[in-house]
Amino acid sequence: MRTILITGATSGIGLAAARQIAAGGGRLVLVGRNPEKLAVSAERVRAAGAGAVDTVECDVAAQDSVRRLAGEVLDRYERIDVLVNNAGGFFLGRSETVDGVESTFATNHLGGFLLTELLLDRLVASGSARIVFTSSVMHFGATMDFEDPGFRRGYSGQKAYSRSKLANVLYARALSRRLAGTGVTANAFHPGAVATGIWDAAPWFARPVMGVVKRIFMVSSEEGGQRLTYLATDPDLGAVTGCYFQGDRVKAPSRVAQDDAVGDRLSAVSAELVGLPARSR
Numbered sequence: 414m415r416t417i418l419i420t421g422a423t424s425g426i427g428l429a430a431a432r433q434i435a436a437g438g439g440r441l442v443l444v445g446r447n448p449e450k451l452a453v454s455a456e457r458v459r460a461a462g463a464g465a466v467d468t469v470e471c472d473v474a475a476q477d478s479v480r481r482l483a484g485e486v487l488d489r490y491e492r493i494d495v496l497v498n499n500a501g502g503f504f505l506g507r508s509e510t511v512d513g514v515e516s517t518f519a520t521n522h523l524g525g526f527l528l529t530e531l532l533l534d535r536l537v538a539s540g541s542a543r544i545v546f547t548s549s550v551m552h553f554g555a556t557m558d559f560e561d562p563g564f565r566r567g568y569s570g571q572k573a574y575s576r577s578k579l580a581n582v583l584y585a586r587a588l589s590r591r592l593a594g595t596g597v598t599a600n601a602f603h604p605g606a607v608a609t610g611i612w613d614a615a616p617w618f619a620r621p622v623m624g625v626v627k628r629i630f631m632v633s634s635e636e637g638g639q640r641l642t643y644l645a646t647d648p649d650l651g652a653v654t655g656c657y658f659q660g661d662r663v664k665a666p667s668r669v670a671q672d673d674a675v676g677d678r679l680s681a682v683s684a685e686l687v688g689l690p691a692r693s694r
């Protein structure tokens with residue numbers, strides 16, 4: 414049975430995509446940090462027709478938790494056909510995780526990085542597997558500063574978010590180079606401006622306006638989920654790798670996102686931050 418693992422599967426784009434993918438059968442592994450939300454989400458995905466639905470608890474911002482998730486996944490599943498790194502958040506004020514990493518970088522990039530690295534051999538052994546990263550159009554204009562990736566100086570929620578989404582594209586592209594010839598693909602995408610809970614992190618004074626913007630200008634979680642579903646399942650994309658998608662089309666990402674040296678350095682710096690040896694394949 415095909416096994417598809419999705420992080421951030423308890424709301425918004427990830428949950429919508431899980432339900433859409435479930436309609437095509439296979440085993441869905443839903444990853445979330447909140448057990449109650451995971452149970453409700455699993456019921457909804459089961460109702461959509463999945464062959465099997467499993468849940469695993471994980472706080473992707475905490476490296477120990479990601480290691481436990483990876484261990485459980487490797488114990489339970491002989492194959493992983495699709496890994497979707499979708500969990501993400503926006504942090505108005507600067508904070509650090511238990512590992513001492515800035516929260517946006519840790520949640521939106523480093524958690525998915527560590528999970529992917531720990532599952533990589535199983536993905537390769539599974540044959541034509543796919544790795545998908547939910548990035549954002551916000552990566553345009555972002556910078557990467559390896560001396561201060563978590564904005565100890567000059568933090569803003571928007572700058573940190575944009576940098577983390579740039580990291581998604583850089584890492585997807587770096588992975589695609591490493592995985593050349595294995596049959597495993599790695600791509601990143603922008604799901605559109607989607608009316609999900611992520612916007613609840615807006616400052617209190619902007620929330621009434623945000624409510625109106627969400628209703629009038631943003632697409633639904635279903636529509637955002639369809640973009641993820643497309644990347645995770647469309648047969649035409651079996652050999653497409655190292656790409657950034659916007660609205661179901663391949664688009665050139667930002668100039669810095671296309672810089673392979675920056676992508677390789679990000680992989681090395683990220684490996685150091687999570688205590689993995691720098692790897693080359």
Ligand SMILES: NC(=O)c1ccc[n+]([C@@H]2O[C@H](COP(=O)([O-])OP(=O)(O)OC[C@H]3O[C@@H](n4cnc5c(N)ncnc54)[C@H](OP(=O)(O)O)[C@@H]3O)[C@@H](O)[C@H]2O)c1
Pocket residue numbers: 420421422423424425426427444445446447450471472473474475499500501502520521547548549550603604605606607608609610611612
């Ligand atoms: N909405 C947009 O317009 C938009 C645009 C571009 C990119 N994106 C990206 O799309 C992805 C999904 O976001 P969304 O818009 O669907 O927002 P959402 O509804 O808030 O969903 C975010 C998901 O990530 C999970 N998550 C957040 N922090 C986590 C952590 N530390 N550990 C485990 N899970 C965690 C959330 O879990 P809980 O349910 O427990 O909160 C939730 O399932 C994110 O990567 C986001 O950056 C969104």
